[in-house]
Amino acid sequence: MTASKGYAATSAQSPLAPFSFERREPLATDIVVDILYCGVCHSDLHMARNEWGQAVYPMVPGHEIVGRVTAVGSSVTRFKVGDIAAIGVIVDSCRACSPCNSGQEHYCEKGATLTYAAPDRVDGSITMGGYSSNYVVDQRFAHTVPSNLDLAGVAPLLCAGITTYSPLRHWKVGPGMKVGIVGLGGLGHMGLKFAHSFGAHVVQLTTSLKKKEDALRLGASEVLLSTDADAMARHARSFDFILDTASAPHDLDPYLSLLKQDGTLALVGLPEKPPAVSVFSLITKRLSIAGSMIGGMPETQEMLDYCGKHNITADVEVIPVHQINEAFERMLRQDVKYRFVLDMKTLG
Ligand code: NAP
Ligand code: ZN
Ligand code: ZN
Numbered sequence: 199m200t201a202s203k204g205y206a207a208t209s210a211q212s213p214l215a216p217f218s219f220e221r222r223e224p225l226a227t228d229i230v231v232d233i234l235y236c237g238v239c240h241s242d243l244h245m246a247r248n249e250w251g252q253a254v255y256p257m258v259p260g261h262e263i264v265g266r267v268t269a270v271g272s273s274v275t276r277f278k279v280g281d282i283a284a285i286g287v288i289v290d291s292c293r294a295c296s297p298c299n300s301g302q303e304h305y306c307e308k309g310a311t312l313t314y315a316a317p318d319r320v321d322g323s324i325t326m327g328g329y330s331s332n333y334v335v336d337q338r339f340a341h342t343v344p345s346n347l348d349l350a351g352v353a354p355l356l357c358a359g360i361t362t363y364s365p366l367r368h369w370k371v372g373p374g375m376k377v378g379i380v381g382l383g384g385l386g387h388m389g390l391k392f393a394h395s396f397g398a399h400v401v402q403l404t405t406s407l408k409k410k411e412d413a414l415r416l417g418a419s420e421v422l423l424s425t426d427a428d429a430m431a432r433h434a435r436s437f438d439f440i441l442d443t444a445s446a447p448h449d450l451d452p453y454l455s456l457l458k459q460d461g462t463l464a465l466v467g468l469p470e471k472p473p474a475v476s477v478f479s480l481i482t483k484r485l486s487i488a489g490s491m492i493g494g495m496p497e498t499q500e501m502l503d504y505c506g507k508h509n510i511t512a513d514v515e516v517i518p519v520h521q522i523n524e525a526f527e528r529m530l531r532q533d534v535k536y537r538f539v540l541d542m543k544t545l546g
Contacts, residue, residue: 200230203218204327204329205330205508207246212457221333227336227338228274230334233331235542236539237353258327262328263284263356265333290309290319313325330542353464361385361466362443362499366393369462371392371398378439404423435483438462443466455479488501519541
């Protein structure tokens with residue numbers, strides 16, 4: 199077994215606290231990664247507090263992982279000891295179904311194995327995430343990292359990055375399109391950077407107008423306060439596509455009113471309650487509401503390589519691990535610029 203230590207939640211109410219555990223013995227196709235940085239995703243908070251009803255305790259959250267390879271199994275070809283490797287939201291899948299065979303492991307028909315709080319397909323143990331000292335993962339579910347990028351800023355690409363890159367690519371966001379990003383948090387700021395980089399006219403929608411200057415700096419052409427009905431009305435029927443990253447329950451109709459005929463509102467945010475939506479808002483412009491989850495292994499690597507080429511990383515606040523509970527509270531107050539990243543050296 200591989201000894202590991204990290205920070206775990208032991209119930210929906212308990213703060214995260216130091217925790218020791220063991221990971222599986224590495225297989226021939228596995229790599230062992232010493233974790234350098236792990237991003238703090240709002241999903242970690244939803245999961246740790248059991249807001250989606252999927253929690254398993256003790257739970258070590260964390261699925262935005264960057265680290266250094268310290269051991270490789272005998273069949274590993276993609277990594278050698280000393281390389282930097284990155285791990286995201288899933289760490290295994292059935293590897294045999296149609297989505298798996300087409301590089302869409304995240305949509306595995308048997309269910310992909312999540313990086314934490316899921317049964318490991320190898321030994322049945324419960325996976326433990328990246329708020330920890332190391333990870334054991336099959337090379338297929340790890341990524342290489344462009345050498346020019348700052349590693350703390352790379353960590354959030356593994357969830358916030360791919361979760362926004364994938365739908366923006368799927369709906370072919372590019373020049374000539376007016377695109378909205380709802381929420382300027384971890385996902386939102388990456389969506390803003392990518393949509394701008396793909397050449398779209400990007401409007402950042404926010405409930406916090408104090409983020410306006412940052413949004414403009416990050417690539418927005420305009421910033422729109424979503425609670426200002428008059429300002430929203432001035433943009434009615436003008437958007438081609440909107441990506442909604444909001445983490446708290448909210449009404450979709452104000453955003454649907456912004457779309458042109460045949461426009462799409464793609465949801466990636468996962469509030470604990472389902473949204474209410476007026477069908478009239480949809481039928482009167484033949485609108486689509488869609489959803490998207492992270493991305494497959496090839497597209498995640500494509501996204502990382504794109505970031506290397508265009509020098510894109512997340513804007514991060516690097517914090518010591520023991521500040522994780524305070525970071526959760528600040529995230530709930532929408533006080534994060536724009537992703538907390540745990541410095542795993544501070545685990546001690
Ligand atoms: P985050 O950093 O906390 O950002 C969320 C942002 O949502 C806030 O900064 C805020 O932006 C906005 N917001 C909050 N309440 C709102 C409301 N009532 N109405 C409108 N906007 C509101 O969270 P994150 O890490 O980016 O995650 C966002 C959501 O995506 C979470 O629910 C997470 O679980 C989910 N997620 C989904 C996937 C997937 O695969 N689909 C992957 C990762 C995460 P402003 O201050 O600008 O308004
Ligand atoms: Zn995430
Ligand atoms: Zn599968």
